[in-house]
Amino acid sequence: xxxxxxxxxxxxxxxxxxxxxxxxxxxxxxxxxxxxxxxxxxxxxxxxxxxxxxxxxxxxxxxxxxxxxxxxxxxxxxxxxxxxxxxxxxxxxxxxxxxxxxxxxxxxxxxxxxxxxxxxxxxxxxxxxxxxxxxxxxxxxxxxxxxxxxxxxxxxxxxxxxxxxxxxxxxxxxxxxxxxxxxxxxxxxxxxxxxxxxxxxxxxxxxxxxxxxxxxxxxxxxxxxxxxxxxxxxxxxxxxxxxxxxxxxxxxxxxxxxxxxxxxxxxxxxxxxxxxxxxxxxxxxxxxxxxxxxxxxxxxxxxxxxxxxxxxxxxxxxxxxxxxxxxxxxxxxxxxxxxxxxxxxxxxxxxxxxxxxxxxxxxxxxxxxxxxxxxxxxxxxxxxx
Ligand code: PLP
Numbered sequence: 114x115x116x117x118x119x120x121x122x123x124x125x126x127x128x129x130x131x132x133x134x135x136x137x138x139x140x141x142x143x144x145x146x147x148x149x150x151x152x153x154x155x156x157x158x159x160x161x162x163x164x165x166x167x168x169x170x171x172x173x174x175x176x177x178x179x180x181x182x183x184x185x186x187x188x189x190x191x192x193x194x195x196x197x198x199x200x201x202x203x204x205x206x207x208x209x210x211x212x213x214x215x216x217x218x219x220x221x222x223x224x225x226x227x228x229x230x231x232x233x234x235x236x237x238x239x240x241x242x243x244x245x246x247x248x249x250x251x252x253x254x255x256x257x258x259x260x261x262x263x264x265x266x267x268x269x270x271x272x273x274x275x276x277x278x279x280x281x282x283x284x285x286x287x288x289x290x291x292x293x294x295x296x297x298x299x300x301x302x303x304x305x306x307x308x309x310x311x312x313x314x315x316x317x318x319x320x321x322x323x324x325x326x327x328x329x330x331x332x333x334x335x336x337x338x339x340x341x342x343x344x345x346x347x348x349x350x351x352x353x354x355x356x357x358x359x360x361x362x363x364x365x366x367x368x369x370x371x372x373x374x375x376x377x378x379x380x381x382x383x384x385x386x387x388x389x390x391x392x393x394x395x396x397x398x399x400x401x402x403x404x405x406x407x408x409x410x411x412x413x414x415x416x417x418x419x420x421x422x423x424x425x426x427x428x429x430x431x432x433x434x435x436x437x438x439x440x441x442x443x444x445x446x447x448x449x450x451x452x453x454x455x456x457x458x459x460x461x462x463x464x465x466x467x468x469x470x471x472x473x474x475x476x477x478x479x480x481x482x483x484x485x486x487x488x489x490x491x492x493x494x495x496x497x498x
Contacts, residue, residue: 118436119436119437119438120436120437120438120480120483120484121438121480122437122438122439122470122471122472122476122480122484123438123439123440123469123471124321124414124471124472124473124476125270125271125273125298125321125414125415125440125469125471126440126471127320127321127326128320128321128322128323128473129323129473129475130323130324130325130365131322131323131324131368131369131372133368133369133371133372134319134323134324134325134365134366134368134369134372135365136368137361137364137365137367137368138325138361138362138364138365138368139361140364141158141161141360141361141363141364141365142361144157144158144161144360146158147357148161148162148357148358148360149347149349149357158360161360161363161364162182162358162360162363162364163177164364164367165182165363165364165366165367165370166180166182166363166367167367168366168367168368168370168371169317169330169332169366169367169370170332171370171371171374172300172301172305172317172370172373172374173296173300173305173306173307173315173317173332174305174306174307174308174309175307175315175332175333175334176335178336179332179333179334179335179336180330180331180332181330181331181332181333181350181351181353181354182328182329182330182350182354182358182363182366183328183329183330183331183354184327184328184329184359185318185319185320185326185327185328185329186217186219186295186297186316186317186318186329187219187329188329188343188344188354189316189317189318189329189330189331190219190220190224190293190295190316191219191224191225191343192224192331192340192342192343192344192353192354193224193293193314193316193331193340194210194220194223194224194225194226194262194264194293195207195224195225195226195340195341195343196208196225196226196227196230196259197225197340197341198338198339198340198341199338199339199340199341200337200338201337205259205260205338206258206259206260207259207260207261207262207291208230208254208255208256208257208258208259208260208261209226209230209231209232209254209255209258209259209261209262210223210224210226210230210231210232210262210263210264211231211232211233211234211247211250211251211254211261211262211263211264212231212232212233212234212263212264212265213233213234213236213242213264213265213266213276214233214234214235214236214454214458215236215240215266215269215271215272215274215454215455215458215459216264216265216266216295217266217270217295217297219295219316220264220266220293220295220316221233221454225343230258232250234246234247234250234263234265235458236458236459237459238459238460238461239274239406239408239409239459240269240272240274240405240406240409240455240458240459241274241276241277241409242265242276242277242281244280244281244284247263247281247284248284251263251284251285251287251288251290252288254288254290260289260290260291261285261288261289261290261291262290262291262292262293263281263285263290263291263292263293264292264293264294264295265278265281265292265293265294265295266294266295266296266297266298266299267294267295267296267298267299267303267305267310268296268298268299268302268303268411268412268415269298269406269455270297270298270442271405271415271417271442271453271455271456271467271469272405272406272411272415272417272455272459273298273406273411273412273414273415273416273417273471274406274409274410274411275299275303275409275410275411275412278292278294278310278312279309279310279311282310282311282312283311286311291313291314291338292311292312292313292314293312293313293314293315293316294310294312294314294315294316295315295316296315296316296317297316297317297318297321298321298412298415299412300317300321300322300370300373301322301373301374301377301380302377302381302412302413302414303381303412304377307332307334308334312334313333313334313338314331314332314333314334315330315331315332316329316330316331316332317329317330317331317332319362319365319366319369319370322366322369322370322372322373323369323372323373323473323474324362324365324366324367324368324369324370325361325362325365325366326362327359327362328359328362328363328365328366329366330366331353331354336351339353340353342354342355344356380474381412381413381414382413384413384414384472384473384474384476385413385414387472387476387477387478387480387481388413388414388415388416388470388472390478390481391416391470391472391481391484391485392404392407392416392418394481394484394485394488395416395418395485395488398485398488398489398492399420399492401420401421402418402419402420403418403419403420403421403461404416404417404418405417405418405419405456405459405461405467413472414471414472414473414476415469415470415471415472416469416470416471417442417467417468417469417470418467418468418470419456419461419465419466419467419468420465420468420491420492420495421465422465422495422496423465423468423491423495424465424466425441425442425453425465425466425467425468426441426466428441428468428491429441429468431491431494432468432487432491435487435490435491436483436487437483437484437487439468439469439470439471439484440468440469440471441453441466441467441468441469442455442456442466442467442468442469452464452466453466453467470484
């Protein structure tokens with residue numbers, strides 16, 4: 114391997130742009146007009162945006178009319194996580210947000226809820242939402258403040274652990290609450306069906322699917338109960354999110370969504386094979402590697418591990434120097450590696466942190482081999498130290 118050759122194993126941070134998404138993006142960039150204009154140029158762009166809306170809707174079995182495009186998952190989260198809703202024209206209060214401890218910061222920060230109106234739902238040591246704790250929280254919810262809202266992600270970005278959202282929905286329904294599901298890391302990896310999950314809202318982002326960055330969606334079940342808009346102005350997206358749409362990014366998002374619906378079972382079983390080979394190789398190289406979440410259902414592409422004696426920050430740099438791009442699981446925007454709140458929530462001594470390998474449709478056996486060769490060197494250096 115030459116010095117410049119790189120192996121990209123950080124698909125959960127962002128997936129490489131798919132050729133189809135790039136083509137759709139570039140083609141749309143060259144189109145003149147505003148999708149809200151009534152002339153031919155505007156209508157052509159409107160058609161593009163609406164085609165993307167249909168593609169995203171198909172991905173999660175929603176009605177296209179229930180897809181609100183945003184700039185990404187973070188914006189979708191800030192749109193949906195608010196105490197202020199409308200049932201038709203009637204204001205409706207959401208009293209409190211209950212968000213699982215392992216949510217991405219986009220959700221954990223609580224959107225437009227005041228801090229004191231956000232409570233975390235603990236997870237078990239296996240990294241799965243604690244049903245009893247959720248029951249108790251909802252049982253004690255003060256209905257006088259408004260409805261309870263629950264946010265539980267479908268697949269965790271660090272561990273890949275799949276949350277039993279359908280069972281969560283049953284608890285939420287029993288208590289008359291609303292359920293918001295961050296499906297960012299789940300789409301294309303496990304079936305995501307807003308009806309089957311019985312979620313009220315799904316949060317999506319384009320770039321984890323191989324679409325361009327800066328596009329996402331909030332998907333609802335219907336428009337009866339909707340959040341008060343976060344961005345007000347010209348009334349685009351039926352008033353739910355004003356501002357001229359970004360047709361290029363949305364066309365790319367649509368292309369990526371289409372690609373994610375193509376033969377997901379075959380794609381994911383190949384990726385699972387690579388991930389299993391990678392984990393087998395790590396275990397063969399050292400018997401003290403801890404693989405988080407290996408005993409519960411995970412998406413096929415993610416492996417989150419800790420190596421005693423290796424800090425995640427040091428490990429990340431060591432792999433980077435080996436030509437391997439992986440992640441420490443949680444990196445804040447400054448690029449500084451923070452402690453994994455997911456490992457802390459799972460009761461693991463998070464001081465060392467973990468390292469996350471995440472694969473995708475473009476990953477190969479050669480990627481796994483290069484990773485394992487680097488892993489052996491990193492492990493032996495750690496021992497030598
Ligand atoms: N939710 C999850 C689970 C994520 O992994 C991410 C991105 O890392 C987000 C939300 C936020 O997505 P975006 O940065 O596109 O807004």
